[in-house]
Amino acid sequence: MDEHTGGRGAVMGPEPEPDRGEPVVGRDAELARLFRVVDSVSADPVLMLVVGDVGTGKSTLLGHAVRRAEAGGARVLRAAGSESESSLAFSALHQLLRPVPAEVDGLPGRQRAALQDAFGKGPATSGPDLMLVGIAVLSLLSGLGDRHPVLVVLDDAQWCDRASLDALSFAARRLEGEPVTMLIGARGGDHLPGFDRHVPTLTLGPLDSAAADQLLDLQPKSPTGRTRSRILDQAGGNPLALVELARAASAPDTAVGSPSAGPLPLAEHLERIFAARLNGLPAATTRALLLLAAMDSADSAIAVPAGLPHAGDEIWPPAERAALVRRTGHDVRFRHPLVRSAVYHAASPGARREAHLALAEMLRDEPDRSAWHRAAACPHPDAAVSAELERSAGRARRRGGHAAAAQALQRAAELAPRREDSARLLVGAAAAAVFTGDIAWVEELVAAARTRTDDATLLASAAVQAGRLAVLTVRHPVVFSRLAGAAEELTVSQPAAALDLVAGAAVVRFYSGEDTQRHRIQDILRRLPANAPHADLRTWVRAVSDPFDDRDQLLALLPKLVAEAQDRPERLTAVGIMAWLLDETPQAVRAFDEAFDRWQVQGALPEGLGGAVAWAYTERGRWEQAREACARTTAVGRVAGLDHAVACAAAVDATLLALQGDPSTARTRAEEALTLIDPLESRSVGVYAHRALGAAAVAEGAYETAYGQLRMVFAADGTPVHYHASYPALADLAAAAVRCGRHEEAAAIVERSAAALAGHASPRLRALISRARGLLTDPREAEPHFRAALADPVLEYWPFERAQTLLDLAEWLRRRRRIAEARGPLTEALEIFRRLGARPWIERARAESRAAGLAVTDPAPDALAELSPQQQQIVRLAARGLTNREIGEKLFLSPRTVSSHLYRSFPKLGITARSQLRDLLEGTLVTAVQQEQGPPDAYVPDDPHAQTTALRESRSGHLGGLSRNLTRQTWTR
Template identity: 85%
Template sequence: MDEHTGDRGAGREAEPDHPGEPIVGRETELARLFRAVDPMPADPVLMLAGEVGSGKSALLEHAVRRAAAGGARVLRAEGRESESSLAYSALHQLLRPVPAEVDALPERQRAALRDAFGEGPSASGPDLMLVGVAVLSLLSDMGEHQPMLVVLDDAQWFDRASLDALSFVARRLEGEPVTMLVGARGGDHVPGFDRNVPTLTLEPLDNAAAGQLLDLQPESPTGRTRSRILDQAGGNPLALVELARTASAQDPPAGLPAAGPLPVADHLERIFAARLSSLPASTTRALLLLAAMDSADSAIAVPAGLPPAEDPAWLPARQSGLVRRTGPDIRFRHPLVRSAVYHAASWGAQREAHLALAETLRDEPDRRAWHLAAACAHPDAAVSAELERTAGRARRRGGHAAAAQALRRAADLAPLREDSARLLVEAAAAAVFTGDIAWVEELVAAARTRTDDVALLATAAVQAGRLAVLTVRHTVVFSRLAAAAEQLAASRPAAALDLLSGAAVVRFYSGEDTQRHRIQEVLRRLPANASYAGLRTWVATVSDPFDGRARLVSSLPRLAAEAEDRPERLTAVGIMAWLLDETPQAVRAFDEAFDRWEAQGALPEGLGGAVAWAYVERGRWEQARAACARVTAVGRAAGLDHAVACAATVEATVLAFQGDASSARTRAEDALTQVDPLESRSVAVYARRALGAAAAAEGAYETAYDQLRMLFTADGTPTHYHACYPALADLAAAAVRCGRREEAVAIVERSASALADNASPRLRALISRARGLLADPEDAEPHFRAALADPVLEYWPFERAQTLLDLAEWLRRRRRVAEARGPLTEALEVFRRLGARPWIERARAESRAAGLDVTDAAPDALAGLSPQQQQIVRLAARGLTNREIGEKLFLSPRTVSSHLYRSFPKLGITARSQLRDLIEGTLATAAHQE
């Protein structure tokens, strides 16, 4: 790996050889930490937040000692500001003490970690999701032997790639013998850990505790000096200790800061800097070299000229409380000491230190490049090029934040303005994948100040727009994208179409009809060009799939053929096919794309939820939930609430179909809290559909109708131009059962009239089913038959099975029992294959009433399992190992094993080998329908 760890001792499992600091006034917080590291903690993850010097590290050290005394194994990583630009440096630091355990991982997981650390042969970089699974598996495996404690201190300085992997793990520790403690500065943003993570905040010490801490100092201050210290420290433990040390070392205590509102961190840094003036020159030089280093590893320390830990040069610094010895290394007592030492030095001394370090790092080009950059006072083309190469290596390992940081610095050092602007645009493109839209916009704005190049500025606008469409700011984002597209329509039509394609996605999410008109206006201004045909079709399909649907459908085979070797374009074709209700073609495109494309952890593309929805409609619910898991993990890591909300609505729908109404409601309500329903009508509609399905699964049809009625305005107009129509049949089914037939008829007919000849076969079938449900009994049959007439409707198995059940119920009530048995048998078979428990029960009850001998076939035993347990059992029945199942579902092998252990008694089996026979019939049916 090109990036070594931070302080060597931070990554080791050994205890430091310095005594623990006394804990005063933190008894409650310490007790909470002890509960966290004791067996069976309430929360597997705990964030410890506090300002500089509040005692986070000391408390974490006590927790480590408590855990170790209880038999836990401890892995630690400590954030370093200088390493925040080195991809996976924090994760490498954490796992560095356990190379044998890493080597024992399955090949794909081991390779993913090696690629992340720059040790593997992969040219394309690691699968970022697989990196997370690998870390989760490793910790879980180690936990089989003894409890695990993972301590992440100063996490606000962790590199983004490490944070993404570790937050992925943190969300999956429930039930694992692993506890994670995260220390971070209060108020700092720690991606992945600052939402829904239990947080223990360290407040300032009260006067009594502050006084007690002063009394414990070697020379406890008294009188006016004591009062000044208490006033200046503001309850900060480190400030109290260091101010007391300063006061005792001077008579009178002139080193105390003057009274005033100076921040505690600034107070402390001045105190540490003041101690430097009395140190010998050899000590000062050693301290500066240590401060300039991004690692204290002896492998580079000696060649760089850093004295060994036993050298007399360190003694004055240790006596002044600036450093301490930890095993074979010297470490600063606090990050603020490092900062004070570095900034107190002259520019010439700083430059000399960085050049000395760069000379020793010729075999580690990334770290060398950053030291060379730190030694540059003026633009330097060679160093800029080194940083650009560093960015390329970081990008290949999935370190998008590290790449963006390197490119940003490379831009600063580029002598030519056009090169600087180009590098800033490239930095923005890399930053897109962090999800930090403010950073992307900052980089784009900087690029605009350095160039007038229309093409480059167009590229910058496209990069900003790519991320903007994934946020919840739909109204603002649409206006910005549309305006930029209008400006570029004449001079840069390709860039204008790129921007317009993003605007179309925003239009889908928002459902705002005025946006469609503006998109059409810009399209009319763009010149016709065959090379832009694919983008034009995308914009037209996404913004209005019913306008000229036949023409749009006819273009799909050509676009699919053109995209054959381009997975990202295949995905776009799949999304268009899904929007046009060509679900079979959508699923084929997605399958082909994923066969050719090892996902690199990129952000969810615009309308990425279409993948999961297509799998739901096609009856491949396991794949739908796996797609949701990936979008959720990536979206949460990037802070993209809208992407997470989209995935939540799909998962909620599947949970409702499978009969887990409570979990479905939780997921749907989560989605509604993450977006503004007026800004994100598509998410609101999908969430209401899931809530309606959950209510219907429980037989609460009045509630189901109320939820689905919200999809339409008072006069029956759909609130979203695409997402509402598939709910028409469910609305009708609920209306019939709660006495709202007349109102539902008006809504269905209004939608049917609006769609007219542009309705897809699927929507025509759903409307026919709705009409059959709402019709007078003597008039219903032709509608049900029409809903089942087209053979292509078999590609929507759940919807077709619902219609079969409706027809069978109607036939039986008309005393045509013999005719009802065929549809009932077929419907029950589909419901069983899908694990749709509420509909299984309905179909079984109706089958018994029709005189069918309905036995509890073996596959029906799955109905007693949770949806996730069903997924795991089906994969295990196919012969997948626990590790392989974990990779697919983003779970640890231990969690998979636990689910199987709990599932076997419910299935009436005792061994894994019995699973295949148990559901062989179900799998055969699924394979036949595929």
């Protein structure tokens, strides 16, 4: 087959044969667009999909792009998917990175270990952190880009394993500012996880009539007359079809189909043409072709030593003359995937089985490949092969290849002789498929399991697996109905499983905020036996579905739950979520800290209520850790296709961005959250997004807009839109109302909420209600409300809310001409805002301080105000001694991106060396505290601890034990 046809090269060998440079007929515009992408490799990151039907020329165009990039000095990494390896986790990534072993070895320890675990070279006792694998790929590509531009080419991506696609799509989203380009070739219409949204796509359609005629004219024996018309009609503009039909028409004793037979599907017709070329080949050649077709391995290092004839063997020339294969160096490759398909399907079932068995024996040192070949050779159930595949699934799962594990277990179930074993394996497959985020696949596996067994335990487990993923989707009404219905059926026979299901239903209830769901959950809990196992889970369900009902009783159970959860990170996380829901944020943060200290690998999916982690850190004033949690949830959610998890993280992140003084980016993130969910079905995320939009408007002084957004947190009649997420907005609603003349409406909402929470409100909510009342009441009666909002010492654990109230009190005192009294709250509020980096609030507090006669200066830390929130975050991590790679790991950025942010930040900070960062941030913070305390009659905290809290917390890290090597002198480390 000629290179200019647009067909794919062979599939065996470490790299496809380089394009010879023949003209590409009818693809001038497409090739020009592809060249523009490749030519930008040295300046801007580009990701492009090249999609089209079989034979439209994807691989040929990619080959030209490779030649163009290499001529420009780029480093090219190239891989191709293969059907037989699509079930082997990380096989495509391994093929892609095989040419750069030194760079893999040079990765930081954790990243290198994760990649080695993924490739099966490490112990992988608990499975690699899949996000760390993605970071390793990102770091590696970024490092290669330091030396020269990089072009990554992945062809036949529809056949690549899911784990590789996840890692590459993760890296692709974070290549901003990197000299790295990715070109992904795939068949049109195939779902490509991670690459199917908002990705620039070059679609290859049929050639037009003029180009089709031109291509036929270029063939060695150009067809004419009626034959030419039939070829043009049959090919439909497909380049490969045009060339192969022309070749077939010129062969002796060959006709291009029978007029009476009617048109055949193109792929089937082409396969028949290729299969016809097998006639007359020597038996040994035919057998070797069948082995090659059955293997279809991209790794010749395995194929040839295993027993496949080498490229110089006399077996291959007849196949080469028949235009079935191409020999390149030491490799033998099919000229097109359809050749492989034709050779394989032309063989008898018995011959195919023999070929797979022969390959299984050749590859006995590759147990996963061997297992799949034995499975392909099984015409009937076989317990031994099923067990072999089950072991292969275990290996894949330990390497983090959840899709590969699910595929192996699904095939093992098909081969299991006993229906009970088949059902068990299908449930296991569903459990593995949960981590792919593919809800349709999970439900298909669960449905198949139900047809194979009546075992109540297995069926309950199947329902739990389906529910585990379903709660992370946006289909709240449907998912809740399924979970609750299944739980009701199992309350007597399988109470433990029923409790698991109702726990999932409680998560959906939280997201949806639907009150009818609360009643159904309570009814299920009442129907469960009093002695049902996992009483702690029952408590958790109660807290999630209604945290204000029997709050005191739930609080009393917290210490016992914490004690029982020690050394069990997943249970500590659950306890932390429950504590956060009960407004016990300090307890929640401690639980999350302990859990993460013990649980380095946090799994491949977000927690059911993973947003609680980010919110708890936000409320506690640990905004850096909150943004890290958002980054991880966003990364995991996007890879798994879980829009709801991404929306949750976006809403928290938007709030933080607004509070840190980046209202434009905050609005973008909040609007992203709203586009990913239906606010009427996911009330929690909708409320959080509107709160973020309100905070962004406040940051800009647009109080009418802020009130409009915060008003949407409550229904028309003043009831909360969400039973938990709405209440913390009460004080902000009141503050916006005061500044836009909406006192009466806001006061009615506040009092209605106060009445609803009577006797059940947490100290935090009571303080927020008191602050709201102080803002909305007659100024002559406001002071007791502000004092009440500050009275409980525990409220210091919500520093931003406390600082807001201190500022409100100070403003009230100054307006009442009690200026000396106002200075103390002002100083404390400004100190807190500074520590948090709440830029809009710093400016407001500074303006109020000047009005109160405080000597407010412009200390050095104000240089941070010129940095974006992300730059501030990076600078603070660098000041703690983290390298660019370590910062990248925490924030899911490439080292180059981190370096670029630091490079732009240093001039704004007035420094030239990395070692100056800690002195800048810590030393000037002490100066700022002293300067902001003002003249002698200003307020000075009685407790020395209060003076140093900000300094100490700025030094502390989330996980502890972080390196503080301050000898690094440049931003590039």
